[in-house]
Amino acid sequence: MHVPGRPDDGVPAIRRHPLRKVLCAALMLGLPALSAHAAISQLPEQQSDLTSLSLEELGNIQITSVSKKPERLADAAASVFVITADDIRRSGARTLPEALRLAPNLQVAEASATGYAISARGMNGSNNSAPNKLLVLVDGRSVYSPLFSGVFWDAQEVMLEDVERIEVISGPGGTLWGVNAVNGVINIITRSAADTHGALLTTSVGNEGYDAGFRYGGSLGTDGNYRLYAKHTHWDRGETPDGNPVDDAGHRTQVGFRTDWRHGSDSLMLKGNLYDGSEQQPAPGAVSINGLNLALGDVSNSGANLTARWNRALAAGGSLDLQAYYDHTRRIVPPLFGERLDILDVQLQHSLRPLGRHSLVWGVNARQSRDRVENRTPYFAFLPARMRQHWTSLFAQDEVALAPRLRLTLGARLERNDYTGDEFLPNVRLAWKASPNHLFWTAVSRTVRAPSRLDRDVYVPAMPPYLLDGGDPVRSEVAKVYELGYRGQPTPRLSWSATIFRNDYDHLRTQEIGPSLTYIYFGSLMEGQANGIEWWGSFQAARNWRLSAGFSALDEDFRLKPGSNDVAGPGMKGLDPSNTWQLRSSWNLGSKGQLDVGLRHVGRLAQDEVPAYTAVDARLGWALAPGAEISLTGRNLSGGHGEYRARDLRREIGRTVILALAWAM
Numbered sequence: 113m114h115v116p117g118r119p120d121d122g123v124p125a126i127r128r129h130p131l132r133k134v135l136c137a138a139l140m141l142g143l144p145a146l147s148a149h150a151a152i153s154q155l156p157e158q159q160s161d162l163t164s165l166s167l168e169e170l171g172n173i174q175i176t177s178v179s180k181k182p183e184r185l186a187d188a189a190a191s192v193f194v195i196t197a198d199d200i201r202r203s204g205a206r207t208l209p210e211a212l213r214l215a216p217n218l219q220v221a222e223a224s225a226t227g228y229a230i231s232a233r234g235m236n237g238s239n240n241s242a243p244n245k246l247l248v249l250v251d252g253r254s255v256y257s258p259l260f261s262g263v264f265w266d267a268q269e270v271m272l273e274d275v276e277r278i279e280v281i282s283g284p285g286g287t288l289w290g291v292n293a294v295n296g297v298i299n300i301i302t303r304s305a306a307d308t309h310g311a312l313l314t315t316s317v318g319n320e321g322y323d324a325g326f327r328y329g330g331s332l333g334t335d336g337n338y339r340l341y342a343k344h345t346h347w348d349r350g351e352t353p354d355g356n357p358v359d360d361a362g363h364r365t366q367v368g369f370r371t372d373w374r375h376g377s378d379s380l381m382l383k384g385n386l387y388d389g390s391e392q393q394p395a396p397g398a399v400s401i402n403g404l405n406l407a408l409g410d411v412s413n414s415g416a417n418l419t420a421r422w423n424r425a426l427a428a429g430g431s432l433d434l435q436a437y438y439d440h441t442r443r444i445v446p447p448l449f450g451e452r453l454d455i456l457d458v459q460l461q462h463s464l465r466p467l468g469r470h471s472l473v474w475g476v477n478a479r480q481s482r483d484r485v486e487n488r489t490p491y492f493a494f495l496p497a498r499m500r501q502h503w504t505s506l507f508a509q510d511e512v513a514l515a516p517r518l519r520l521t522l523g524a525r526l527e528r529n530d531y532t533g534d535e536f537l538p539n540v541r542l543a544w545k546a547s548p549n550h551l552f553w554t555a556v557s558r559t560v561r562a563p564s565r566l567d568r569d570v571y572v573p574a575m576p577p578y579l580l581d582g583g584d585p586v587r588s589e590v591a592k593v594y595e596l597g598y599r600g601q602p603t604p605r606l607s608w609s610a611t612i613f614r615n616d617y618d619h620l621r622t623q624e625i626g627p628s629l630t631y632i633y634f635g636s637l638m639e640g641q642a643n644g645i646e647w648w649g650s651f652q653a654a655r656n657w658r659l660s661a662g663f664s665a666l667d668e669d670f671r672l673k674p675g676s677n678d679v680a681g682p683g684m685k686g687l688d689p690s691n692t693w694q695l696r697s698s699w700n701l702g703s704k705g706q707l708d709v710g711l712r713h714v715g716r717l718a719q720d721e722v723p724a725y726t727a728v729d730a731r732l733g734w735a736l737a738p739g740a741e742i743s744l745t746g747r748n749l750s751g752g753h754g755e756y757r758a759r760d761l762r763r764e765i766g767r768t769v770i771l772a773l774a775w776a777m
Contacts, residue, residue: 204745216662232296286559362391493574583634608649640670686719725753
């Protein structure tokens with residue numbers, strides 16, 4: 113039977129349209145999350161050695177991401193994993209995404225030299241869009257892009273030598289952090305300038321590139337401290353599993369500073385960064401339309417940001433925090449578009465002194481962006497090209513001591529955005545400290561991902577009649593999350609944490625075929641569930657030897673709602689592995705040497721038929737003299753593997769050897 117508007121072969125006309133390749137290229141090439149490459153090497157005396165700290169001392173690490181106030185990791189009623197500065201150094205990580213592989217509650221998939229898909233609890237990409245349900249912060253500055261609600265990892269960089277810790281929360285954080293903190297929060301916290309005096313020179317070279325960095329810090333009068341840094345990175349292009357070149361080479365230069373002042377009960381932090389980089393776009397390399405080839409040139413990205421934070425310690429344990437940041441980015445993705453984005457964000461937070469059994473924190477936040485897109489081809493456009501967006505929110509959270517060992521946390525956030533209006537983000541947590549070394553907790557939360565410009569404002573071609581006719585029907589994606597967890601230290605030599613969870617999703621984004629079968633549009637006609645477990649622990653095998661392990665399992669099911677014809681949508685679960693696990697060994701070789709070996713496994717991705725892989729990493733570090741360290745790192749010593757994308761486009765991640773030197777002066 114022949115249907116009007118449909119060829120006799122049964123393929124909708126929209127699927128056969130010559131501009132379909134433009135749509136796919138636009139959504140795949142310009143917008144996925146990208147990595148940042150940098151030199152990584154830290155000195156032993158700069159950080160306390162993890163094997164010299166007892167497991168109890170590690171549990172006493174102060175974190176702030178769960179409740180927006182300092183608390184012991186052992187008392188945090190959430191699925192949170194802390195990557196310490198020593199973890200980063202001993203792993204030999206050279207980039208932020210490489211450091212994030214240390215968190216067993218994250219999925220990190222490398223698509224190209226600068227292209228990473230990073231998520232928690234699944235949802236690692238869908239409908240040609242990069243992961244968009246993970247909120248990432250750098251010293252309080254949110255780095256998600258309003259263009260697609262995800263993170264351009266090539267535009268986010270820190271000098272890893274200066275990182276104090278990375279707090280990774282898997283699970284919702286919307287009450288305290290706002291929309292887009294759906295499946296997790298990554299909070300990257302750098303050290304105070306008071307802790308980075310003197311000069312530090314780092315350099316590393318390997319078979320995939322090289323890098324170098326320099327930092328200098330000192331005092332500013334009697335109450336202040338500062339540090340300055342500069343770093344440059346170059347990375348080489350890779351190859352596909354079949355030996356064909358992957359055009360993903362590039363370079364990046366970044367400079368920055370941080371100052372800290374403390375006087376009496378007041379403290380002030382001011383930091384800024386300036387960066388410029390360029391990288392090739394990996395295959396397919398060109399889009400062909402009716403014989404016209406549109407070459408995909410190098411992506412250029414540059415920007416500057418400035419963050420200021422003032423804190424006053426109030427009487428009886430209260431505090432007042434005021435933070436503001438400005439972020440300017442410029443990104444050019446030839447031949448499709450260029451973007452200039454300016455974001456101004458101001459937030460005020462007040463932690464009240466304890467009032468009887470109550471401990472209350474509340475705050476307000478205002479955020480504004482100015483987005484100017486240069487649509488460079490008649491075949492693809494963001495419309496309108498210029499847009500201003502506003503976000504405002506008010507949140508409050510109260511921790512109630514129901515009994516000496518029983519705490520109830522009630523919180524809610526009301527946030528408004530220009531696309532969907534008001535969003536309500538409540539959270540309830542109950543924590544029972546069964547004994548000083550055992551914590552049981554449970555939580556129920558509602559969180560959302562608000563639409564981005566990629567959801568609402570994309571058109572192909574740039575003028576009607578459209579092949580892709582925007583996404584006015586797109587609603588906020590909603591997740592209702594139920595969690596049950598445990599964190600404890602059964603013996604002085606063993607600590608572990610476990611969480612089981614269920615995520616109920618609604619209004620997930622879909623690609624729908626219009627009634628005339630000649631165009632598509634974005635809708636919100638999919639729902640689903642994700643059930644899983646996360647587990648990790650540490651064992652002190654000997655005084656100078658520690659073992660760490662982690663495991664996660666995930667089962668997803670997505671279903672189309674009545675009226676949807678997006679047959680590909682439910683298949684997005686194929687971008688998530690059903691299980692991952694890792695094992696790390698940290699061994700001190702006397703007073704000068706350290707040997708670290710890591711084993712990590714990631715299950716297969718059904719979409720694009722990415723096989724499961726097991727990788728072996730190792731690092732040998734040696735103190736040449738006080739203040740000088742040399743290290744040799746081997747990655748993927750077990751052989752090459754792919755992690756993301758179809759085979760003919762996939763970067764084969766092979767064996768890598770890196771020689772690094774760090775010298776503190």
